Amino acid sequence: MGTAAPWVRKWSSSWVRGPFWDGFWMLSALWLAPIILWLSHGYSNPETSPLDLLYFGLTALFWIGHRLSSTYLAYCTEAYRPLLRAQPVRFVVIPLLVTVGCFALFLPADTALPWTREERLIGLAILDYACVTYHFAAQHFGALSLYRSRAERGWCVQTRRLDRFFALTVGGVLVFVADILAGAVAYQDQWIDRWLFPAWIVSAQNGIRGGAILVLLIATAVMLFTEARAPHWSLPRVLYIVGLAVMVGIALRPRSLFLFLVIWTSQHWILATGLASQTPSAELTPGRGVVRNVLHKLNVRPWAVVLFLMLLSLALLPLFEVEANQETGTYYGDRIFGAIATQLRTSSWAPALIALGFATGFIHYLLDRSVYRMSDPQVRAAARGLVGNAPRFAEGK
Numbered sequence: 001m002g003t004a005a006p007w008v009r010k011w012s013s014s015w016v017r018g019p020f021w022d023g024f025w026m027l028s029a030l031w032l033a034p035i036i037l038w039l040s041h042g043y044s045n046p047e048t049s050p051l052d053l054l055y056f057g058l059t060a061l062f063w064i065g066h067r068l069s070s071t072y073l074a075y076c077t078e079a080y081r082p083l084l085r086a087q088p089v090r091f092v093v094i095p096l097l098v099t100v101g102c103f104a105l106f107l108p109a110d111t112a113l114p115w116t117r118e119e120r121l122i123g124l125a126i127l128d129y130a131c132v133t134y135h136f137a138a139q140h141f142g143a144l145s146l147y148r149s150r151a152e153r154g155w156c157v158q159t160r161r162l163d164r165f166f167a168l169t170v171g172g173v174l175v176f177v178a179d180i181l182a183g184a185v186a187y188q189d190q191w192i193d194r195w196l197f198p199a200w201i202v203s204a205q206n207g208i209r210g211g212a213i214l215v216l217l218i219a220t221a222v223m224l225f226t227e228a229r230a231p232h233w234s235l236p237r238v239l240y241i242v243g244l245a246v247m248v249g250i251a252l253r254p255r256s257l258f259l260f261l262v263i264w265t266s267q268h269w270i271l272a273t274g275l276a277s278q279t280p281s282a283e284l285t286p287g288r289g290v291v292r293n294v295l296h297k298l299n300v301r302p303w304a305v306v307l308f309l310m311l312l313s314l315a316l317l318p319l320f321e322v323e324a325n326q327e328t329g330t331y332y333g334d335r336i337f338g339a340i341a342t343q344l345r346t347s348s349w350a351p352a353l354i355a356l357g358f359a360t361g362f363i364h365y366l367l368d369r370s371v372y373r374m375s376d377p378q379v380r381a382a383a384r385g386l387v388g389n390a391p392r393f394a395e396g397k
Helices: 019-025 029-040 051-075 081-086 088-106 117-150 157-182 198-203 205-229 235-251 257-278 290-299 302-324 333-337 339-346 350-371 377-382
Strands: none
Touching (some): 019 029, 019 257, 029 051, 029 235, 051 302, 051 350, 088 117, 117 157, 117 257, 157 205, 157 235, 157 257, 198 205, 205 235, 235 257, 302 339
């Protein structure tokens, strides 16, 4: 019978690991914001400022690693191995169907289906945008829920509902509004501009922006006031709420969407990587299997998981940029891999790589929901390296 990693400690504070670990991995918005504003200061176009170099580094080290982190937890850890057997539909069948569906939809030539490959690309990109917008908001709800549980308020239904409302409204709806105003929604001209009277939006954007900022301030004030009145108030929750408000506030500023893109995506990637590094750290030692034992030695060392995900992200960057940057045309992989990255985008493999990019994205959204579904006792047991002996979470998805 396996044994748990000996160093895993009992949790006794409102932090996930401690002020310094949480400050970097969980609350990165608070240190990313001043750095981003400082690096872009004095530049009319932030994309030509030193901020671009920072984003290049963060993208190379965290983007793909974060996308594959939930897949890694599901299939490469002893902690989640029982869940593969107990919940095969959620962890095996649906991801396989999504993968097959993406390849079956995108690989056929233009004349093989009623829609051309370009039309299929646009459709998948719009669907991906909708999913990723919700996915980001859901992660904020998950982080607030984790801190709520650490504050011994995991079963407080009222606080849970308020967390969900704040995450979906501020981290979802207001971000969507900011994207519309900036013209940054995926293929916006193909759907948003046809449905929502673009001329009216342009003429009224100052009023819309002001109203959105007012909603942000009110929602943040309500969250902070509620937290201050709680019997077990949580400093990490307060800091996370402030960090989320700061990020969305940057999004609603008319200066440049690039500032928001950097902080919004970087915070998401860093948080996901940090959580993935801690989640399997208390897993049991496998009884047999060379590969399983090697992975176990990696999984019980959070720093090793982070390093592995970073190296994976760096190595796979040019492959996934074939799909992800179809619309923007910014390819950071070219700076590292040069002509190899360029040739991938023009090779006969490009359709397969685009299908792979969409498939891994959709699977990431699904598996993130599955591996961090803390209302499930089996998931809590698998993720005890992250949640420790924290009180149970409120029921619900």
